[in-house]
Amino acid sequence: MTSYLLALxxxxxxxxxxxxxxxxxxxxxxxxxxxxIYPNPGWVEHDPLVIWRTQLATAREVLVKAGISASQxxxxxxxxxxxxxxxxxxxxxxxxxHAIVWQDRRAEPACAxxxxxxxxxxxxxxxxxLVDAYFSGTKLQWILDHVPGARQQALAGELAFxxxxxxxxxxxxxxxxxxxxxxxxxxxxxxxxxxxxxxxxLLALLDIPRALMPEVRPSSADFGCVSxxxxxxxxxxxxxxxxxQSALFGQACFSAGMAKNTYGTGCFMLMHTGAKFQTSRNxxxxxxxxxxxxQAEFAIEGSVFVGGAVVQWLRDGxxxxxxxxxxxxxxxxxxxxxxxxxxxxxxxxxxxxxxPEARGIITGLTRGSTVAHIARAxxxxxxxxxxxxxxxxxxxAVAAGGSxxxxxxxxxxxxxNDLLMQIQADLLGIPVVRxxxxxTTALGAAYLAGLGTGLYTSVDELSQQWKAERTFLPTxxxxxxxxxxxxxxxxxxxxxxx
Numbered sequence: 001m002t003s004y005l006l007a008l009x010x011x012x013x014x015x016x017x018x019x020x021x022x023x024x025x026x027x028x029x030x031x032x033x034x035x036x037i038y039p040n041p042g043w044v045e046h047d048p049l050v051i052w053r054t055q056l057a058t059a060r061e062v063l064v065k066a067g068i069s070a071s072q073x074x075x076x077x078x079x080x081x082x083x084x085x086x087x088x089x090x091x092x093x094x095x096x097x098h099a100i101v102w103q104d105r106r107a108e109p110a111c112a113x114x115x116x117x118x119x120x121x122x123x124x125x126x127x128x129x130l131v132d133a134y135f136s137g138t139k140l141q142w143i144l145d146h147v148p149g150a151r152q153q154a155l156a157g158e159l160a161f162x163x164x165x166x167x168x169x170x171x172x173x174x175x176x177x178x179x180x181x182x183x184x185x186x187x188x189x190x191x192x193x194x195x196x197x198x199x200x201x202l203l204a205l206l207d208i209p210r211a212l213m214p215e216v217r218p219s220s221a222d223f224g225c226v227s228x229x230x231x232x233x234x235x236x237x238x239x240x241x242x243x244x245q246s247a248l249f250g251q252a253c254f255s256a257g258m259a260k261n262t263y264g265t266g267c268f269m270l271m272h273t274g275a276k277f278q279t280s281r282n283x284x285x286x287x288x289x290x291x292x293x294x295q296a297e298f299a300i301e302g303s304v305f306v307g308g309a310v311v312q313w314l315r316d317g318x319x320x321x322x323x324x325x326x327x328x329x330x331x332x333x334x335x336x337x338x339x340x341x342x343x344x345x346x347x348x349x350x351x352x353x354x355x356p357e358a359r360g361i362i363t364g365l366t367r368g369s370t371v372a373h374i375a376r377a378x379x380x381x382x383x384x385x386x387x388x389x390x391x392x393x394x395x396x397a398v399a400a401g402g403s404x405x406x407x408x409x410x411x412x413x414x415x416x417n418d419l420l421m422q423i424q425a426d427l428l429g430i431p432v433v434r435x436x437x438x439x440t441t442a443l444g445a446a447y448l449a450g451l452g453t454g455l456y457t458s459v460d461e462l463s464q465q466w467k468a469e470r471t472f473l474p475t476x477x478x479x480x481x482x483x484x485x486x487x488x489x490x491x492x493x494x495x496x497x498x
Contacts, residue, residue, distance in 0.1 A: 003021065003022040003074055003455065004019055004020065004021060004022075004027065004066070004068060004072050004073050004074060005019070005020045005021075005022075005073070005074055005075055005076070005077065005446035005447075005449055005450050005455070006018075006019055006020075006059065006062070006063075006073045006075075006076045006077070006235065006446070007019075007020065007076075007077045007078075007079065007442035007443070007445040007446040007449070008055055008058075008059060008076065008077070008078045008079070008168065008445070009079050009080075009243070009439075009441055009442040009445065010051060010055050010078070010079070010080045010081060010164050010165075010168060011034070011080075011081050011243065012034070012081045012084075012101065012102070012103070012265065013033065013034055013036070013265070014031050014032060014033050014034050014054075015031070015032050015034055015051065015054035015055040015057075015058050016029060016030065016031040016032075016058055016442065017029065017030050017031075017055070017058040017059045017061070017062040018062065018439060018442040018443075018446070019062050019063070019065075019066040019068070019073075020442075020443060020446045022450075022455065023465060024437055024443055024446070024447070024462075024465050024466075025437065026437065026439055027066045027068075028062050028065035028066035028067075029062060029065070029439075030057075030058040030059075030061035030062040030065060031058060032054040032057055032058055033054075034046060034050065034051065034054055035047070035050065036101075037098060040106070042104070042105040042106065043100075043104050043105070043106050044100075044101040044103045044104045045098035045099060045100060045101060045104070046084065046098060046099040046101055047098055047099070048086045048088070048095040048098070048099045048167055049095065051099065051164060051167065051168075052167070052168065052171045055168060056171075056230060059230075059231060060231065063231065069232060069233060070226075070231035070232045070233035070234075070235055071232075071233040073231075073233075073235045074236075074449075074450065074453060074455050075235065075236045075237070075238035075239070075449040075450060075452065075453040075455065076172075076226060076235045076236065076237050076238065076239075076449055077237075077238065077239035077240065077241075077442075077444075077445030077446045077447075077448050077449030077450075078165050078168055078169065078223075078237065078239070078240045078241075078445055079165075079240075079241055079242070079243050079246035079441050079442060079444060079445035080163065080164035080165045080168070080184070080242060080243060081101070081102060081164055081243060082102060082163060082183075082184060082187045082242035082243060082244065083102035083134060083135055083136050083139070083163065083187050083188075084099050084100065084101045084102050084136075084163060084164050085099060085100045085136045085139035085140050085143065085161070085163065086099045086161070086162050086163070086164065086166070086167040087140065087143050087144075087147075087150070087159055087160070087161050087212070088159065088160055088162075088167070088170070089153070089158060089159060089160075090157075090158055090159065090160050090175070090178075091158065093170065093171070093175055095167075096143070096147050096150055096153075096159065097143050097146075097147050097150075099164070099167075100139040100142065100143065102134060103347075104133070104139065105133050106133070106139075106142060107133040107138035107139050107141065107142050108133040108356075110133075110138040110141060110142065110206075111131050111132055111133050111138055114131050114138075114205070115131050119131070119205060122201075122202075123189060123202065124279070126192045126193070126194070126199050126201075126202060127186065127188075127189055127190070127191060127192070127193060127199075127202070128186070128193050128277070128279070128285055128286030128287055128288075128298075129186075129187075129189050129285055129286075129287070130285065130354070131189070135187055135188060135189040136163060136187060136188040136189065136190070137188050137189035137190045137202070137206050137208070138189070138206065140161050140188075140206070140208055140212070141206045141207065141208060144207070144208065154208075154209045154211065154212050155209050155211070157209075157211040159212055160178050160212060160214070161208075161212040161213060161214070162178070162180060162214050163180060163184045163187070163188070163242075165180055165181065165184050165240050165242070166178065166179065166180045166184075166214045169223055169224065169237060169240070172224075172226045172227065172230065172237065173223075173224040173225065173226065173227065173237070174227045176224055177223055177224035177237075178214045178215065179214050179215045179216070179217055179223055179224075179240075180214045180215075180216055180217075180240070181216070181217055181218065181219040181221070181240040181241055181242075181290070181291075182196055182216055182217075182218060182219060182288045182290075182291050182296075183219055183240075183241045183242045183245035183246075183287070183288050183289065183290050183291070184240070184241070184242045185198075185214075185216045185288070186287050186288035187242060187287065189202065189206075190202050190203055190206065190208065190213075191216070191288075193277065193286070193287070193288045193296070193298070194277060194296070196216065196288075196294075196296055197216065198210065198213050198216070217240075218291045218292065218293055218294060219239060219240055219241045219245070219249075219290040219291050219292060219448050220238065220239050220291075220292040220293070220448045220449070220451040220452030221238070221239075221240075221452055222236070222237075222238070222452070223237035223238065223239075223240055224236075224237055225237065236449075236453055237449070238448070238449035238450070238451075238452035238453040239445055239446070239447070239448025239449030239450070239451065239452050240445070240448070241290040241444060241445060241448055243262075243268075243441050244262060244268040244270055244301065244441075245270070245287070245288070245289055245290040245299065245444070246290060246440075246441050246442075246444035246445050246448070247260060247262050247268075247270075247411055247412075247440045247441040247444055248260050248270045248272065248289060248290065248299060248444070249289075249290040249444035249447060249448060250411070250437075250439075250440030250441060250442070250443035250444030250445075250446075250447060251409045251411060251435065251440050251444075251466070252459075252462055252463045252465075252466035253270070253271075253272050253409060254272065254459045254462075254463065255272060255274060256272055256273050256274035256276070256402065257271065257272070257397060257402055257403060257405065257406075258271070258272050258407075258409070259271040259272070259390065259393060259405045259407075259408055259409070260408070260409040260410065260411065260440070261386055261389075261390075261408055261409075261410050261411075261412075262410075262411050262412040262440075262441070263307055263308060263382065263386075263410065263411070263412035263413065263414035263415045263420070264307060264308055264412040264413060264414070265306075265307060265308055265309045265312075266303060266304050266305050266306065266307045266308075266309065266350070267303070267304035267307035267308075267382065267385065267386050267389075267412075268301065268302075268303055268304070269301065269302045269303075269304075269386060269389045269390060269393065270287075270289075270299045270300070270301045271299060271300045271301075271393045271396075271397065271405060272289055272297070272298075272299050273286075273298045273299060273300055273397075273400075274297065274298070275295060275296060275297060275298070276298060276400070277296075277298050278298065278300060278396065278400050280300055280392070280396050281395070281396060281399060282352050282392035282393075282395050282396055283302070283351050283352030283353065283354055283392055284300045284301060284302045284351050284352060284389070284392055284393065284396060285300070285301045285302070285303075285351070286298060286299075286300060286301075287299050287300075287301050290444065290448060292448065292451050292452075292459060300393055300396055301351075302350070302351035302352060302389035302392060302393065303350040303351050304350055304351070304382070304385040304386060304389065305345075305346075305347050305348065305349070305350045306344040306345070306346050306347065306360075306381075306385075307382050307385070307386075307412075307414065308324075308382070308412070308413060308414040309344070309346070310342070310344040310378045310379075310381055310382065311324045311327050311378065311379075311414070312324065313344070313346070313378075314327060314374075314375060314378055318371070318374075320371045320374065320375060321375070327375055327378070327379060327417070328379075328417050328418070328419050328420075330371070330372050330375040330376075331372065331375045331376040331378075331379050331419055332376075332419055333372045334370070334372045334373055334376055336376065337364075337373050337376040337377040337380055338364075338366070338368065338369055338370075338373040339364040339366065339369075340362060340363070340364045340365060340369055340373045340374060340376070340377040341362070341363045341364050341377055341380075341381075341487060341488065341491040342360070342361070342362045342363075342374065342377040342378050342380070342381045342491075343358070343360060343361050343363075343381060343488075343491050343492055343494075343495040344360050344378065344381050345358035345359050345360045345361070345495050345496075346359075346360050349492070349495070349496070351389060351392070352388055352389065352392040353388075353492065353496070355496045357496070358492075358495045358496045359495060360495065361491065361494055361495045362374065362377065363491050363494060364377075379417070379419060379420050379423065380423055382414065382420060383420060383423045383424040383427050384427065384485070384488040386424060387424070387427040387428055387485060387488075388488075388489075390405055390408060390428055393405055405430065406430055406431075407430055407431050407432075407433055408424070408428060408430060408431070408432050408433065409433050409434075409435065410424075410432055410433065410434050411434075411435065411438045411439075411440040411441070412438070415434055415438060416438070418470075418472075421434060421470075421472045422472050422475075424472070425472040425473060425474045425475075426474050426475060426476035426481055427476075427481050427484065427485060428474065429474050429478055429481060430474065431471050431472065431473055431474075432471070432472040433468050433470075433471050433472075434468065434469050434470045434471075434472070435466060435467065435468055435469055436467040436468065436469040437467075438469075447462050
């Protein structure tokens with residue numbers, strides 16, 4: 001039997017490996033924490049060699065847990081934290097600097113210059129992205145400008161750039177493959193998503209030699225073979241996608257108008273727009289969706305910077321709870337938030353507000369307010385921010401001649417919180433659907449690998465495998481929901497007033 005699929009899920013805080021069977025069920029999983037490095041305020045780094053070691057260790061461990069050998073793996077898929085930037089020496093395979101993580105803000109001055117010079121519209125037209133330090137291009141520029149000798153080495157063709165997927169592929173194939181997929185390439189601010197190729201004008205704008213760049217392939221493609229010595233048998237790498245596009249794929253959101261929200265440290269909502277490049281008029285990004293073939297496919301995306309992280313703050317900052325799992329019981333100990341509203345703008349506000357200067361606030365406190373009310377307001381803040389995203393997406397869809405989103409598929413760790421999901425459905429006024437398999441990010445990578453190597457015949461087959469575990473239906477009257485959303489927007493205005 002070779003119908004098992006192995007997904008490598010390299011995230012911001014951990015490296016994970018999951019074995020799926022052909023039906024998309026989890027057979028076994030392994031995980032190792034990834035240490036964070038904070039050299040300066042606003043800077044976040046990872047050690048690329050630790051990324052590689054932890055990812056390889058979990059891949060070996062999960063095979064043992066599943067009780068199978070690498071020879072029984074039909075194909076391997078990779079999904080990864082997007083935008084995180086690695087540069088390494090092609091001859092030695094050694095990184096020349098720590099990986100600069102997607103959260104890192106050191107490239108903001110370079111982004112400010114691009115905006116001041118009037119390049120924002122060109123970049124948005126070609127890439128679908130706003131000019132922001134979030135994306136890989138200016139991180140790569142920073143490394144070339146600040147690591148001694150890096151630019152000269154890059155010009156001589158001695159260095160390779162990649163997001164985490166490229167770095168892992170290089171290691172897995174012993175340097176035989178320097179590639180990425182369209183979904184990861186589309187997050188660099190250097191990739192023309194209309195033509196599915198690196199944009200020479202944008203590379204020149206950031207002074208980045210083309211020799212650094214990986215080859216871009218569809219998300220289901222031949223990405224080479226894992227060296228036999230690493231897992232005990234060669235395994236074909238058949239699928240690659242950035243984590244959010246992979247989750248969209250794993251949720252079987254294959255057609256225009258279908259949307260998913262991932263509730264993790266942040267929240268990431270994507271709506272598939274089919275083969276149509278659609279510029280958002282409501283503060284969202286256009287990005288490449290995972291592409292099984294050569295046909296370009298797109299999505300509208302919005303990011304909430306602080307989602308589940310607000311629960312971590314309740315635990316570590318306020319000491320309101322001992323473990324994150326306690327938040328639901330604490331929040332349910334009161335019937336509502338008692339007028340308390342929290343805007344967790346700890347690092348500014350993401351889409352659709354895009355205000356880096358905003359700071360977190362708690363409003364509506366009275367003498368009767370308790371930590372339970374604050375806990376409930378914290379949970380509600382995740383749902384309010386996600387509601388703002390979906391409303392923006394629906395406005396974009398209608399403006400493009402489509403229909404508002406009619407159902408939201410959810411995944412990520414916090415989607416296991418029933419209270420949060422019910423609050424989300426009440427605010428949105430549409431069903432919120434939790435799938436039977438919530439490991440949709442890894443599942444998307446596995447499905448892409450299975451498609452790319454012939455285990456599955458089409459996305460229709462994958463659609464039939466998707467199953468709902470629970471659907472949360474709205475119970476709050478729309479006038480009450482809209483009044484609550486108005487309260488939230490008022491609190492946002494207070495958070496951004498300074």
